[in-house]
Amino acid sequence: MDPDVFLSLLGEAKRLLESADTGELELLHQWPRDPEPALQSPQNLPVLAWLDSILADTPDTAWAFVDNLVAHSNELYWGQTYQTDDFGAAFLQRYGWCKFAGPGSPLADSALACGVLLLGPETEYPSHSHAAEEIYLPLSGQAEFYREDNGWKAKAPLIPVHNPPWIRHAIKTGDTPLLVLYLWSGDGLDRKSTIG
Numbered sequence: 001m002d003p004d005v006f007l008s009l010l011g012e013a014k015r016l017l018e019s020a021d022t023g024e025l026e027l028l029h030q031w032p033r034d035p036e037p038a039l040q041s042p043q044n045l046p047v048l049a050w051l052d053s054i055l056a057d058t059p060d061t062a063w064a065f066v067d068n069l070v071a072h073s074n075e076l077y078w079g080q081t082y083q084t085d086d087f088g089a090a091f092l093q094r095y096g097w098c099k100f101a102g103p104g105s106p107l108a109d110s111a112l113a114c115g116v117l118l119l120g121p122e123t124e125y126p127s128h129s130h131a132a133e134e135i136y137l138p139l140s141g142q143a144e145f146y147r148e149d150n151g152w153k154a155k156a157p158l159i160p161v162h163n164p165p166w167i168r169h170a171i172k173t174g175d176t177p178l179l180v181l182y183l184w185s186g187d188g189l190d191r192k193s194t195i196g
């Protein structure tokens with residue numbers, strides 16, 4: 001990938017997070033300054049098949065970022081944290097992420113982790129928790145987000161979701177795929193979530 005394309009994606013991600021209506025985004029104070037990405041070899045996943053339909057369901061504010069992401073998706077490294085034993089084989093066909101900053105990403109030294117999560121339609125990302133504080137910013141698709149103290153809530157694109165450290169949370173998509181920006185800050189940026 002052209003480093004300028006990566007930096008453009010990173011800048012658009014930051015702009016979207018900054019424009020989100022949330023009081024939690026002091027997390028962004030740790031955003032990488034003068035980033036010099038060490039770009040990774042691309043890796044595709046089955047879930048990328050859903051990217052083609054995502055633009056039709058993306059609001060104008062997020063369109064430039066999502067269009068750029070879709071156009072260059074085959075040049076990025078898409079990964080999965082879980083294995084078949086965690087949530088089953090069908091989940092792995094409909095789940096994947098691309099990390100822009102944080103451990104194991106092109107900006108590995110970053111004090112926060114940021115990337116996108118893509119889920120196919122009719123998919124449940126089961127309950128899990130982690131030490132990091134998290135913001136999800138949905139960019140496309142309709143989905144319900146669970147938080148153990150709040151139950152299931154439907155969230156439209158650009159309505160942020162805040163998950164404090166170690167709170168159990170989950171996501172359930174409907175008949176459209178879901179693309180969200182995620183931002184992690186705090187401890188355990190390189191640790192797998194605890195399931196359950």
Ligand SMILES: [Fe+2]
Pocket residue numbers: 130134163169
């Ligand atoms: Fe999470």
